[in-house]
Amino acid sequence: MNYIINGYKPEAMFRFFEDICSIPHGSGNEDKIACYIESFALERGLYCYRDSYNNVFIRRPATHGYEKRPAVLLQGHTDMVCEKNDDTVHDFEKDGLKLYIDGDYLRARGTTLGGDDGVAIALMLSVLDDETLISPELECLFTSGEEIGLTGADNFDYGQITARSMINLDGESEGVAWVSCAGGIHTKIRCNCDRIPLKNKTLRIRVTGLAGGHSGTDIDKNRANAIKIMSRILLNLYDFEPFNLLSITGGNKSNAIPRECEAYLSVLDPEIAIRNILLSESAIKAELSEDDASFKVHVDKARKEGGMMTYKSTANLLSLITLAPNGVLTMSPSINTLVESSANLGMISSDESEVMLAFMNRSSVESIMDYICLRFEQLAKVTRSDITHSSRYPGWTYNSNSRLQKIYSDTYRRLFGNKTPVISAVHAGLECGVIKNKIENIDIISVGPEINNIHTPDEVLNLKSFERFRLLIIEMLNQI
Numbered sequence: 001m002n003y004i005i006n007g008y009k010p011e012a013m014f015r016f017f018e019d020i021c022s023i024p025h026g027s028g029n030e031d032k033i034a035c036y037i038e039s040f041a042l043e044r045g046l047y048c049y050r051d052s053y054n055n056v057f058i059r060r061p062a063t064h065g066y067e068k069r070p071a072v073l074l075q076g077h078t079d080m081v082c083e084k085n086d087d088t089v090h091d092f093e094k095d096g097l098k099l100y101i102d103g104d105y106l107r108a109r110g111t112t113l114g115g116d117d118g119v120a121i122a123l124m125l126s127v128l129d130d131e132t133l134i135s136p137e138l139e140c141l142f143t144s145g146e147e148i149g150l151t152g153a154d155n156f157d158y159g160q161i162t163a164r165s166m167i168n169l170d171g172e173s174e175g176v177a178w179v180s181c182a183g184g185i186h187t188k189i190r191c192n193c194d195r196i197p198l199k200n201k202t203l204r205i206r207v208t209g210l211a212g213g214h215s216g217t218d219i220d221k222n223r224a225n226a227i228k229i230m231s232r233i234l235l236n237l238y239d240f241e242p243f244n245l246l247s248i249t250g251g252n253k254s255n256a257i258p259r260e261c262e263a264y265l266s267v268l269d270p271e272i273a274i275r276n277i278l279l280s281e282s283a284i285k286a287e288l289s290e291d292d293a294s295f296k297v298h299v300d301k302a303r304k305e306g307g308m309m310t311y312k313s314t315a316n317l318l319s320l321i322t323l324a325p326n327g328v329l330t331m332s333p334s335i336n337t338l339v340e341s342s343a344n345l346g347m348i349s350s351d352e353s354e355v356m357l358a359f360m361n362r363s364s365v366e367s368i369m370d371y372i373c374l375r376f377e378q379l380a381k382v383t384r385s386d387i388t389h390s391s392r393y394p395g396w397t398y399n400s401n402s403r404l405q406k407i408y409s410d411t412y413r414r415l416f417g418n419k420t421p422v423i424s425a426v427h428a429g430l431e432c433g434v435i436k437n438k439i440e441n442i443d444i445i446s447v448g449p450e451i452n453n454i455h456t457p458d459e460v461l462n463l464k465s466f467e468r469f470r471l472l473i474i475e476m477l478n479q480i
């Protein structure tokens with residue numbers, strides 16, 4: 001193999017990284033990378049366990065004299081997000097990445113680099129491989145399917161693990177450690193609607209131009225939800241003069257803030273209704289943030305087949321949408337500016353008999369998540385709707401007594417000119433949340449080197465930062 005990264009230490013880690021980039025390893029396609037890691041362990045006579053999910057676990061015994069020290073678990077994921085530019089020819093099933101150096105940065109031509117989380121694999125292999133390294137017993141867990149719902153971490157047999165300290169290597173900013181993440185749950189509400197034959201004039205309303213975003217990490221950015229805006233416009237109109245709703249459609253994923261919504265309704269006097277709708281538009285526009293500057297409400301007279309909902313069903317549905325929890329629900333009492341829990345009405349659709357609403361709810365505190373579920377169930381009860389929750393995964397609650405946090409901060413300061421690292425949290429799902437809930441009393445921290453533009457073809461890894469990252473991990477291993 002022709003290696004292109006030169007001059008960074010230790011050379012072996014960067015070689016491992018380039019090897020990994022030459023092996024296709026998109027989510028769901030982790031077989032080859034798991035084989036590569038497994039044969040690495042076998043060649044070195046290390047204990048290795050691989051499961052049917054392509055998770056791989058390797059154990060390295062303590063250095064002589066370190067047997068009494070507690071074992072440490074290092075963990076990262078083997079799958080990468082496969083994204084490429086439209087004009088790039090690349091088969092993620094078969095082709096290796098085409099790497100190139102750009103100053104101190106590494107990139108892949110026209111594709112994602114998989115620094116997320118290839119750096120974890122390369123670092124763990126280099127540590128396992130380093131015969132000069134003095135350390136307690138090391139356990140290294142390489143998980144699959146992180147990017148598609150944390151499936152590897154969720155299904156691993158944690159009976160393999162003895163460590164009660166874990167360093168997750170899936171961070172993406174140097175000098176920032178994550179110490180908490182949110183759990184999530186999908187909630188669907190189906191509201192029954194009685195229909196009668198269509199009469200009067202029909203109008204179509206469309207809400208467009210909103211910024212949208214990720215329902216976790218963007219939920220605190222004050223971006224409007226197109227479905228909620230639609231329900232507000234409709235509620236204003238209904239309050240002024242009742243109408244019959246025909247249909248409502250908006251958003252396409254429960255975990256994205258919806259940018260558009262469309263509704264058809266039957267009104268007694270279209271001209272008066274349009275005036276009322278446009279009044280709502282200008283009031284709402286004045287309230288929105290810069291991100292939503294392109295917000296627009298379009299109203300036109302349009303025909304649509306099928307019956308219309310009764311006044312009663314229309315009013316009931318408007319209550320449901322209006323009263324549904326949405327956006328930031330609580331902020332963390334321990335970490336400034338961290339969202340602790342949120343809800344996102346991501347999707348709405350209707351057919352002849354019902355209207356379906358899909359939510360993605362998140363919380364880093366399980367008891368708050370229980371309460372959010374109860375709130376939704378109560379809402380479903382009073383609006384005579386059906387409700388189902390699914391795919392719940394646990395959060396990772398902030399632990400103010402974490403020993404690892406202290407070791408990380410002290411080590412970071414000592415190594416890097418007394419700079420104080422940032423202790424932070426993420427309002428989205430991480431493998432740490434899953435693992436924290438599988439292993440009792442495990443202390444976890446999540447760190448990484450500088451990787452920018454992850455999940456896009458502009459992904460770039462800072463090689464100097466990767467060097468410092470390894471140094472930090474080695475020093476931490478000494479302190480644990």
Ligand SMILES: [Zn+2]
Pocket residue numbers: 077116117146170
């Ligand atoms: Zn990752």
